[in-house]
Amino acid sequence: MxxxxxxxxxxxxxxxxxxxxxxxxxxxxxxxxxxxxxxxxxxxxxxxxxxxxxxxxxxxxxxxxxxxxxxxxxxxxxxxxxxxxxxxxxxxxxxxxxxxxxxxxxxxxxxxxxxxxxxxxxxxxxxxxxxxxxxxxxxxxxxxxxxxxxxxxxxxxxxxxxxxxxxxxxxxxxxxxxxxxxxxxxxxxxxxxxxxxxxxxxxxxxxxxxxxxxxxxxxxxxxxxxxxAHLDGINHVYVDASADPAMAVSIVINAKMRRTGVCGAMETLLIDRAYPEAADLIASLRATGCEVRGDQAIRAIDPSVPLASDADWDTEYLDAIASIAVVDGVDGAMAHIAAHGSHHTDAIVAGDAAVAERFLAGVDSAIVLWNASTQYADGGEFGLGAExxxxxxxxxxxxxxxxxxxxxxxxxxxxxxxxxx
Incomplete structure (x- = not known):
């Protein structure tokens, strides 16, 4: 050397x-x-x-x-x-x-x-x-x-x-x-x-x-x-109230845990306050071995979740760690992403097409996805070969x-x- x-x-x-x-x-x-x-x-x-x-x-x-x-x-x-x-x-x-x-x-x-x-x-x-x-x-x-x-x-x-x-x-x-x-x-x-x-x-x-x-x-x-250049991959998955619960679990786990060290990995999970299966979504993610940290609303759902710090929302973990926040619908999700995202890749899981289109149009990231894992942020998956x-x-x-x-x-x-x- x-x-x-x-x-x-x-x-x-x-x-x-x-x-x-x-x-x-x-x-x-x-x-x-x-x-x-x-x-x-x-x-x-x-x-x-x-x-x-x-x-x-x-x-x-x-x-x-x-x-x-x-x-x-x-x-x-x-x-x-x-x-x-x-x-x-x-x-x-x-x-x-x-x-x-x-x-x-x-x-x-x-x-x-x-x-x-x-x-x-x-x-x-x-x-x-x-x-x-x-x-x-x-x-x-x-x-x-x-x-x-x-x-x-x-x-x-x-x-x-x-x-x-x-x-x-x-x-x-x-x-x-x-x-x-x-x-x-x-x-x-x-x-x-x-x-x-x-x-x-x-x-x-x-x-x-x-x-x-x-x-x-x-x-x-x-x-x-x-x-x-690209900044950190502080990528979000937002689960809307209209999301199919099984799909939401599948996408969130894949987005975070398929490969935690890639820039397309999810770092923050946003859950609509009106989503009915939040507890199951949190438990399913933890069951994979992912450490989770949440805001006060998440702790109200599951008191065993440690409280996230202000720094967590701006951290690219590149590890089996995720921060989780409850937001008020798609507008709350977009506001959180605008405040803490890195303009890399953000996804929405939703059954309501109108809500999804609002997210796709309103989130200012290089890649926005509907009902798909953020781990698809890859040139090969886009048909571009290597990147x-x-x-x-x-x-x-x-x-x-x-x-x-x-x-x-x-x-x-x-x-x-x-x-x-």
Whole structure:
């Protein structure tokens, strides 16, 4: 493991120059060539599975000794099934529609010039991420397929896994004749390299952070490069009075407990004051091993529930913990979400379509769902293949960011000799 480099700025400058050259080549390659590179990368990942799993075992041992939480260990862990899924995800990106060159719209200007907006790659993308080594392959695949070069900087806890995954991925690109510099990995754990990436304006065109609040906050505070980021996944499920009780239990348990460490996990359950089966809903969630904390109205239903603190409503637990509040109908739910949500993913369980539509229209989140688990907040489930992340801002891209979210556009004008007077 490389812990430091003599000159972080020079290191990123050199990587950025190589990435810029690779991105120029990728942008001119036909779809079939980029797709072939990803299919070969997927093959290389499958072949390297034993080496990847062995490297991950070393990371897991070190992370366990360092006291990482069970949720973080789950994010870090790789096994045969997860490596196979990673490879399948890379191959799946190769089969997605290519946005590069896609005509967004066409119009004729008053001058007679025909104007067309055409999708093009952004250029060089920097990905700064923690824990999940599969991001190494997912992000690289999406960037390459969308004609972008990528500089990857993973967390120190996954450094061995990331190196093994990256080596296999680049082997596949090279076998297809694609530039190996299209996907570069910052191998050093020196944090100064993150700062160098954040200030590499002109070399890196966009930064995407994937990790906890402290990472995202640092990136947003220090970056001199445009940032595409999401805040915490403080996601809510609101159970309306009109909800089917069996459906409500099923969705709430899945939203919280399927995988507690993912950004799409439910953190807060909101229950309509008029919902008749609140006690059963609380008991069912606790029966799965989930720790619950509630407001005074929840404690009135079940006095054994500990009182939630003010901080609970603004916490992304990423663990088997949920806060629960009673609200006055859909308006109360929307008010709570507006005050405490992170604009990520929020869901309503309701039989009343009018109430559901009010929720879907009124909640300002990147993803809103009706009668479905928040754990569907995933690019693969949206038919986008792998994803760079879930963007919760308002500009450029929102929700799962995949191929189209990694493109911008340019105007192409075709004239017949026009000159402006």
């Amino acid at each position: 490389i812990n430091s480099v003599p000159d972080p700025v020079m290191t990123i400058t050199e990587m950025g120059a190589l990435a810029r050259s690779a991105s120029a080549m990728l942008a001119t390659l036909p779809t079939a060539a980029r797709a072939d590179g990803l299919r070969r990368a997927a093959q290389a990942l499958r072949a390297a599975a034993p080496a990847i799993i062995a490297a991950n075992a070393e990371d897991m041992a070190a992370a366990t000794e360092a006291g990482l939480s069970p949720a973080m260990l789950d994010r870090l862990r790789l096994d045969e099934a997860r490596v196979a899924a990673m490879a399948a995800g890379v191959a799946g990106v190769a089969d997605l529609p290519d946005p590069v060159g896609q005509v967004i719209d066409r119009t004729s200007a008053p001058s007679g010039i025909t104007l067309t907006r055409v999708r093009i790659p952004i250029g060089v993308i920097g990905i700064i991420y923690e824990s999940r080594p599969n991001v190494t392959a997912d992000a690289a695949a999406l960037c390459v397929m969308s004609g972008n070069a990528v500089i990857l900087r993973g967390g120190s806890e996954a450094s061995r896994s990331n190196r093994a995954i990256h080596a296999a991925f680049v082997e596949g690109l090279a076998a297809a004749g694609l530039p190996a510099d299209a996907a570069q990995l910052v191998e050093s754990t020196d944090r100064a390299l993150v700062g160098a990436m954040l200030t590499a304006a002109g070399l890196i065109d966009m930064i995407v952070p994937r990790g906890g609040k402290s990472l995202v906050a640092r990136v947003q505070a220090d970056a001199r490069v445009p940032v595409l 760079i992340g879930i963007a919760t801002g308002r500009l450029h891209a929102r929700g799962p960011v995949a191929l189209e979210g990694l493109t911008t556009y340019k105007w192409v004008g075709r004239g017949t000799g026009q000159v402006r007077g």
